[in-house]
Amino acid sequence: MAAIELSLFDWRAVETRSDLDRFYLVRDHLPDARLVQYLEVMRGSGRDDYPVAAMWNAVLAGVVFQHPSIEALIRELGRNPALREACGFAVLPLQKKPMAQLVPDAATGRMTIAYAAPQALHAAVPESWNFSRFLANVIALEETLGMVTGMITTLREQLMEVLPEFGCHLGYDGKAIDSHSTGRVSRTTGETSDPDADWGKHETSGVDASGKPSKKIKSWFGYGVHLIADTQYEIPVAMHLTPASHAEQIELRVMLKETFTETPELAERCRDFSAYRGLDSAETKALLWDAYGIRPLIDTRELWREEKQHPDYDPSKPITRPLFPARVDTIVHTEKGSIHCICPQTGEQRDLAFQGFEADRNALKYRCPAAAYGLDCQGRERCHQAGGVTPGEYGRIVRISLDDHDRRIFVPTPHGSPSWHRGYNRRSALERINNRIDNSFGFERHFIRGLAKMQTRVGLALAVMMAMALGHVKDGRLGQMRSLVQPIPATG
Numbered sequence: 001m002a003a004i005e006l007s008l009f010d011w012r013a014v015e016t017r018s019d020l021d022r023f024y025l026v027r028d029h030l031p032d033a034r035l036v037q038y039l040e041v042m043r044g045s046g047r048d049d050y051p052v053a054a055m056w057n058a059v060l061a062g063v064v065f066q067h068p069s070i071e072a073l074i075r076e077l078g079r080n081p082a083l084r085e086a087c088g089f090a091v092l093p094l095q096k097k098p099m100a101q102l103v104p105d106a107a108t109g110r111m112t113i114a115y116a117a118p119q120a121l122h123a124a125v126p127e128s129w130n131f132s133r134f135l136a137n138v139i140a141l142e143e144t145l146g147m148v149t150g151m152i153t154t155l156r157e158q159l160m161e162v163l164p165e166f167g168c169h170l171g172y173d174g175k176a177i178d179s180h181s182t183g184r185v186s187r188t189t190g191e192t193s194d195p196d197a198d199w200g201k202h203e204t205s206g207v208d209a210s211g212k213p214s215k216k217i218k219s220w221f222g223y224g225v226h227l228i229a230d231t232q233y234e235i236p237v238a239m240h241l242t243p244a245s246h247a248e249q250i251e252l253r254v255m256l257k258e259t260f261t262e263t264p265e266l267a268e269r270c271r272d273f274s275a276y277r278g279l280d281s282a283e284t285k286a287l288l289w290d291a292y293g294i295r296p297l298i299d300t301r302e303l304w305r306e307e308k309q310h311p312d313y314d315p316s317k318p319i320t321r322p323l324f325p326a327r328v329d330t331i332v333h334t335e336k337g338s339i340h341c342i343c344p345q346t347g348e349q350r351d352l353a354f355q356g357f358e359a360d361r362n363a364l365k366y367r368c369p370a371a372a373y374g375l376d377c378q379g380r381e382r383c384h385q386a387g388g389v390t391p392g393e394y395g396r397i398v399r400i401s402l403d404d405h406d407r408r409i410f411v412p413t414p415h416g417s418p419s420w421h422r423g424y425n426r427r428s429a430l431e432r433i434n435n436r437i438d439n440s441f442g443f444e445r446h447f448i449r450g451l452a453k454m455q456t457r458v459g460l461a462l463a464v465m466m467a468m469a470l471g472h473v474k475d476g477r478l479g480q481m482r483s484l485v486q487p488i489p490a491t492g
Contacts, residue, residue, distance in 0.1 A: 020086050021488045023064045025471035026464050027057055027086075031154040035138075035147045042137045050126045054088030055134045058126070061087055063464045066485075068442050070131045077125045090124040142459065143452040149239065149459035153262055155466040156237055160265065162473045167266045169232045169423065170294075171274040172255075173430035174248045175225040175437065176200060176218065177454065180447045183221030196451035197222045200244025202278075220244060223454050226251045227462075228259060229433055231274060231426035234482050235469050236433060236462045237266070241455045249281050256284075260292060267292045272413070274427040277301050282408035289402070295413045297423040300336050320349075323400070330383045331398055337415045339366050339398065344386065345379030352398060357412045364400040364410060371395020437461060440484045 039052045061083060062073040077084050081091045105112045126134075142148040159166045181194035201219045226240040226248065238259040240251055252275070260267035273288050277299035285296040307319045320332040320340065330341050331352075339352040353372035355365040370377035371394060377383070389396055400410055413420045438444045441461040448454050469481040480486055 019065075019487065020082060022468065022485075023061050023083075023086060025488070026060055026064050026467045029471040029474070030060065030463060030467040031151050031158070032056065035141060035151070038141055038145075038147065039134075039137055042140075050130055051088055052134075055126065055131070056138075057087040058089070058131075059135070059138070059460075060464065063441065063460055064468075066440055066442060068445065069447065070128055070135075074125055074128060074131070084124060089126075139452050139456045142456040148456050148463065151463040152236065152239060152459065152466065155463060155470060156266070157263060159235065159466065159470055159473070160263075160269070162470065163233065166230055166233060166235070167237065167269045168271050169230065169274075169426055170228055170237060170270050170272075171231040171427045171430050172226070172228050172252055172279065173276065173427070173434060174202075174251075175227065175434045176202065176220045176244065177223050177225055177443050177458070178220050179222035179454075180449050181221060192221075194222075194449040196243065196454075197449075198243045198245045200224060223451070224248070224251075225434075225437070225458055226255060227430060227433065228255055229430050231429040233469070234429040234432055236466055239459060239462055241451070241458055243451070249279055249284060252279055253284055253287055256287060256292075267294070270294050272297050272423045274298065274424050276427065280408060282406065285411055286407045289412060295423075296411050297413060297420055297427075298411075299424065300409060300415055302335055304335050323398070323405075327386075327388075329386045330379075331387070333409070335409060337409045337411070339400070341369065341383065343377060343379040344382040345377075350375075354414060354417065355397075358399070359412075361399065362402050364402075364412075364414065366398040366400070368395030368397075433465075436465065436484060 036053055036056055039056065043052055058073065058077065061067075062070070065076070067073040067076060077087070077089070085091050103112060104110070138148065156167075179194040179197040181192055181197060183192055183194075183197070183199060185192055199219060199221050201217060203218075204216045222244050224242050224244050224246060226242065227236060228238040229236045238255055240255055242251060256273075270292070272295040274297040275284075278301075280298050280301045285298060288294040288296045304319050304321075307313055318334045318336070318338075320334055322329060323331040323333045323339065330344055331339065332342060332349075333339050339354075340349050341352060342349050350369045352366035353369050355367050357363070358365050368377075368380075368383075368391070369375060370380060371391075384390060384396055387396060387398075391397060402410055402412070409415075413423070437458070443458070443461075446457075448457055465484065468484065472478070472481045472483070477488070480488070
């Protein structure tokens, strides 16, 4: 028989606090007072075996500890008295006081007080139907008053107070969430088992490992989560949930206007906004810069098709078009917004030297590469004549006014510049947030049908994520603000 040591480890070596501290972090920083008050009103004079606050805390515990279902939460409450106490439930089984009744005494005929037999003990843990009724009230408050997703707005403003840089770098991403429905139409009702959901399709194209063009099409039946987040801290900022078929471009513009109207300070603080190329739109880029002074860092789609039909088209070379099509000039541009000059003497193409964005002119400034880099250009004089300029030794200057050119292609921070890449690369933060939504909050496998239920559940997950981040920041643990499962240090 193998010998077992009596002490497996020294308790003094434990450097982390109870796992319940993560729950306390959310419970103490989630702005849910108004929601709980409304739930109290909705209960009214009904049975109060399980207090509203305790039921709400149990729902939060289910999200924090990532229980996949209410049944899993109930089992955990049943075997964990510390969690029951933290939520506000009684630790021991409950028994109501026996009811007193006046009954006639058979011997004397007088009325005497008699007590009914004591009722059986009843569990301190709510049943599944208790949670079902309670959650129905929570969903109703979200559907009518937006109380769950409203907490996201409050948390956003609270995070702005404790993090001076929060909101400086924002980004957007859409996420597909399947409904717990196959999407098949019933022969009897003519509807699916989730009438609020519909079919969505997302198409991505690129180049595979062998260099051949590839295209992937994903279709799903369910919903789309539209998420704006801080790409520096990886914390959500705003959320919309729609049926899967809703267009992301339209929804993004709606969210921008709504979010910056609710929190004008966020628009003033934000410096750049990133999104993937599917959101490439002149209207969106113009809205960000013209209305809010935010630099759009959105990848540009390749939509030019006419040149690809020419017999001399070379796929290895980017397509260029004249920057000033109304005159014969040497300056051309690509669909990505890079600016080139073509030497009228040799036909050599060179990149113009970017000199920055002139805010007072709302224009991009470029300089002749020969003058900027000290290169020899045989066609310099003819280039100046084509442009109608006499620049001297400094070389020709080309200004691109955003008001006069394609807003989809030309933006204050040019596509491909170092600052553009730095800001756009931060957009990967949204992918990590979406991964937490799937894996940490269980949306890859769930049992949710209906728009109101899904919006309540997604909104609660994001609110918990933000409340936990707020608690870590206030306690001085900036390095843990994105952590959902990491234990809190005992010294924290």
